Amino acid sequence: MLLNESRSHKNRADIPTEYRELARYLDERFQGRIVYLKLDRQRTQELDKERRFRQYRDWLSQHRALVNRFLEVAERKVSLLDDYGDENWDTLPKEIETCMLKIVKTENTIITLR
Secondary structure, X not given: OHHHHHXXXXXXXXXXXXXXXXXXXXXXXXXXXXXXXXXXXXXXXXXXXXXXXXHHHHHHHHOHHHHHHHHHHHHHXXXXXXXXXXXXXXXXXXXHHHHHHHHHHHHHHHHHHO
16 A cells, blocks of 8 residues: 555655655565565475475385286276176275275384384
8 A cells, every 4th residue: 555655646746855765765675575575485386396296206106016006906996897888986986095095004104113
């Protein structure tokens, strides 16, 4: 709000020059700070994204065999046709849950061993 007010009043002749200069100076400082904060937020978001990707990559490499096995089992069970010739997609949630439980057990074992 103050930035808009200072802009609308910065050229008025009845305001002393030093006040107009102060308003202009403060406006430039605020604008510079806004640019800095935007860049800082963008940099932080990029670092967070890179960190999450590294965590995912590390997690996947740690559980690669189990994930590959899940994919094989899930594909086999889903592609098994029912009496009407349709794939059995209802088995997928159970297979996902089974895989997740196995991963949790593996991670608990790793944490316990440390």
